[in-house]
Amino acid sequence: MRSVGWREFVITRLIRAAGYSSILFVGMIFIFLLREGAPAVVEIPFDTLFSERWYPIEDYFGILPLIGGSILVTIGAAVVAVPIGLATAIFIAEVAPRWLREILKPFVELLGGLPSVLLGFLGILVMAPLIRTTLNIPTGLTAFTGSLLLGGIAIPTIVSVAEDALDAVPRTYRDAALAMGATEWQTIWRVTLPAARSGVLTAIMLGIGRALGETMTVMMVTGNAPVLPLSPMALFEPARTMTATIAAEMGEVANGSVHYHSLFLIGIVLFLISLVINLAAASVVFRQRKRAERVLS
Amino acid sequence: MIDIATIRKRAKRRKRTQRIGFSTLAMVTLITMVPIAMVVIYVFIQGLPAISWEFLTEQPREGMRAGGILPAIVGTFWLTLGTAVISVPLGVGAAIYLAEYASDNRWTRIIRVAIINLAGIPSVVYGLFGLGLFVLFLNFGTSILAGSLTLSIMTLPVIISTTEEALRAVPSSFRVVSISLGGTRWQTIRRIVLPQALPGIITGVILGLERAAGETAPILFTAAAFFLPRMPGSIFDATMALPYHLFVISTQVPGMPVKIQYGTALVLLVFVLGMNLIATLIRSRSRARRQW
Numbered sequence: 001m002r003s004v005g006w007r008e009f010v011i012t013r014l015i016r017a018a019g020y021s022s023i024l025f026v027g028m029i030f031i032f033l034l035r036e037g038a039p040a041v042v043e044i045p046f047d048t049l050f051s052e053r054w055y056p057i058e059d060y061f062g063i064l065p066l067i068g069g070s071i072l073v074t075i076g077a078a079v080v081a082v083p084i085g086l087a088t089a090i091f092i093a094e095v096a097p098r099w100l101r102e103i104l105k106p107f108v109e110l111l112g113g114l115p116s117v118l119l120g121f122l123g124i125l126v127m128a129p130l131i132r133t134t135l136n137i138p139t140g141l142t143a144f145t146g147s148l149l150l151g152g153i154a155i156p157t158i159v160s161v162a163e164d165a166l167d168a169v170p171r172t173y174r175d176a177a178l179a180m181g182a183t184e185w186q187t188i189w190r191v192t193l194p195a196a197r198s199g200v201l202t203a204i205m206l207g208i209g210r211a212l213g214e215t216m217t218v219m220m221v222t223g224n225a226p227v228l229p230l231s232p233m234a235l236f237e238p239a240r241t242m243t244a245t246i247a248a249e250m251g252e253v254a255n256g257s258v259h260y261h262s263l264f265l266i267g268i269v270l271f272l273i274s275l276v277i278n279l280a281a282a283s284v285v286f287r288q289r290k291r292a293e294r295v296l297s
Numbered sequence: 298m299i300d301i302a303t304i305r306k307r308a309k310r311r312k313r314t315q316r317i318g319f320s321t322l323a324m325v326t327l328i329t330m331v332p333i334a335m336v337v338i339y340v341f342i343q344g345l346p347a348i349s350w351e352f353l354t355e356q357p358r359e360g361m362r363a364g365g366i367l368p369a370i371v372g373t374f375w376l377t378l379g380t381a382v383i384s385v386p387l388g389v390g391a392a393i394y395l396a397e398y399a400s401d402n403r404w405t406r407i408i409r410v411a412i413i414n415l416a417g418i419p420s421v422v423y424g425l426f427g428l429g430l431f432v433l434f435l436n437f438g439t440s441i442l443a444g445s446l447t448l449s450i451m452t453l454p455v456i457i458s459t460t461e462e463a464l465r466a467v468p469s470s471f472r473v474v475s476i477s478l479g480g481t482r483w484q485t486i487r488r489i490v491l492p493q494a495l496p497g498i499i500t501g502v503i504l505g506l507e508r509a510a511g512e513t514a515p516i517l518f519t520a521a522a523f524f525l526p527r528m529p530g531s532i533f534d535a536t537m538a539l540p541y542h543l544f545v546i547s548t549q550v551p552g553m554p555v556k557i558q559y560g561t562a563l564v565l566l567v568f569v570l571g572m573n574l575i576a577t578l579i580r581s582r583s584r585a586r587r588q589w
Binding site for chain 2: 007008011012014015016017018019020021022023025026028029032033035036083084085087088090091092095096104106107108109110111113114115116117118119120121122124125126152155159183184185186206209210212213214215216220243246247250251255263264267270271274275277278279281282
C-alpha cells in the first residue's frame with residue numbers, strides 16, 4: 001500500500017505541474033520577447049520608430065507602415081471571412097440535415113489544417129496572375145490577394161467556434177419560438193443567433209486574431225512593400241504586414257543588432273495585440289458560463 | 298380586422314423568405330467548400346506527374362532544381378515526432394489536471410486564460426521565442442531539438458483542449474464505481490478514464506500534430522536549413538522540412554521547375570491530409586462503437 005501512495009503522490013505532482021505549465025510558457029514567451037526586444041526602444045529614437053519609413057539598412061525603423069499593412073490586410077480578410085464564416089456556421093448548425101453536417105464539419109476542419117505555405121504557394125502561382133489580369137493591375141501580389149487568402153484561413157476558426165456557440169443554445173429556445181408560430185428562419189435570426197451572440201462575437205474575434213497572426217501566406221502573396229496605406233486603393237497595391245517583416249528579415253540580421261532588436265519589438269507588439277484579443281475572447285467565454293450557471297440554478 | 302386571406306398571404310411570404318434565406322446560406326456554404334475541394338484536386342493533378350520513386354527517395358541535385366526531396370520528408374518526420382514526444386505527455390497531463398483534479402478556482406481560470414492565449418499567439422512569434430530561448434539562450438543552435446520544442450508549445454493548446462473534452466465525455470458514474478471499489482484517483486484515471494477517452498485523445502493529438510507538421514514560421518529561425526543534402530545525424534542538427542522547402546523553392550530559387558514545386562506541394566498535402574483522414578476515421582469509428 002505504501003508504494004501505491006508514493007507513486008500516487010509523484011504522479012499527482014507531475015500532472016499538476018503539467019497543468020500549470022501553460023502559465024509558465026506564456027510568461028516565458030513574454031519575458032524572452034522583452035529580453036530581446038526591449039533594447040530597441042532605447043536604441044531607436046522615438047520619432048524614427050513612429051515614422052512612415054521602414055528601411056533598416058539605412059537605419060529607418062518606422063513601424064507605422066507595417067502596422068498599417070497588417071490592419072489593411074486583416075480588415076480585408078475580416079470583410080471576406082466574417083459574413084461567409086457566419087453564414088456557413090448557421091447553415092451547418094441550423095439548416096443542414098444531420099448527414100450533411102457530418103460531411104461539412106470535417107471538410108471545414110480540413111481547410112483549417114491546410115498548411116499556410118501551401119495556400120501561399122497556390123496564391124503565387126494561380127491567384128496572383130488571375131487577379132492581375134482580371135483587375136488589370138501591374139502586379140497580382142497585393143494586399144487584396146493576401147486578404148482573400150487570409151479570409152479563407154480565418155473562415156474555419158469562425159465556423160467552428162460560431163457553430164459550437166449556436167449548438168449550445170438550448171433546444172427549448174427554438175421549440176418555444178416555433179410553437180409561437182415563428183418560421184425556422186425567424187427563429188434563427190430573432191432567437192438562436194441573439195442567444196448565441198457572445199459565442200459568435202468570440203468566433204469573430206478569434207478569426208480576426210488568426211488573420212492578423214498569419215505569416216507565410218501574407219509574406220508570399222502581398223508583395224512585401226512597406227508602404228503606409230493611406231487610401232482604400234492601397235488594397236490593390238503591394239503591402240507588408242508585421243508578421244511578414246519578422247519572417248522575411250530575421251534570417252538576415254546579425255544577432256544583437258538594432259535591426260534584430262527591432263524585429264523582436266514588432267514581435268512584442270504582435271504578442272500584446274493577440275493578448276488583448278484573446279483576453280477579451282476569454283472574458284466573454286467566462287461571462288457566458290457564469291450567466292448559464294445562474295440561469296440553471 | 299385581419300381576414301384569412303391576408304394571413305395566408307403573410308404565411309406564404311414568410312415561407313418564401315425562408316426558402317430564399319436557406320438557399321442563400323446553402324450557396325455561401327458551397328462557396329466555402331468548393332475552393333477547398335479545388336485546392337486538393339488541383340494540387341493532386343499538377344503534382345502527380347512529378348511523383349516518382351526517385352523524387353521521394355533521392356537527395357536534391359543541381360541547386361534543388363532536380364533530384365528528390367528526401368531530406369525534407371525525413372526532416373518533417375523527425376520534427377513531427379519530436380513535437381509528439383514533448384507535447385503529448387505535457388498536453389495530456391495538463392488536460393488530466395484540468396478535467397480530473399482542478400477545482401474551479403482563480404488559478405484554474407488563470408490556467409485556462411493562459412491556454413487560450415497560447416492558442417492565439419501568432420506562429421511567427423513562437424519562432425521568435427524559440428530563437429530567443431532555445432537557439433540562443435539555451436544554446437541548442439538551429440536544430441531539430443529547438444524546432445520541436447518550439448512546435449510543441451505551439452501545439453499544446455490544441456492537445457489540451459481536445460483531450461480535456463474527451464476526458465469530460467467519460468460519464469462520471471465510471472469514476473464513482475472505480476473509487477467505490479477502492480481504486481485511488483490515479484488508478485481510476487489510468488485504468489478506467491484514459492482507456493475510455495483514448496480515441497478522442499488520439500484524434501486531438503493527430504490534429505495538433507497535423508498543424509505542427511505543416512507550419513513554417515515557427516521553424517524558420519529554429520530548425521530549418523535552406524539546403525542540406527544529407528540526413529540529420531542528431532537532434533542538434535538543422536534540417537530541411539517540407540513546408541519550408543516549399544517556401545524556398547517557390548520564392549527563393551529562380552528558375553525552379555514548376556513540376557518539382559507542385560510535386561513538393563503534393564507530398565506536403567498528402568502528409569497533412571493523411572493525418573487528417575486518420576483522425577477523422579478514429580473519431581467516427583469510436584463514436585459508432587461507444588456504448589455510453
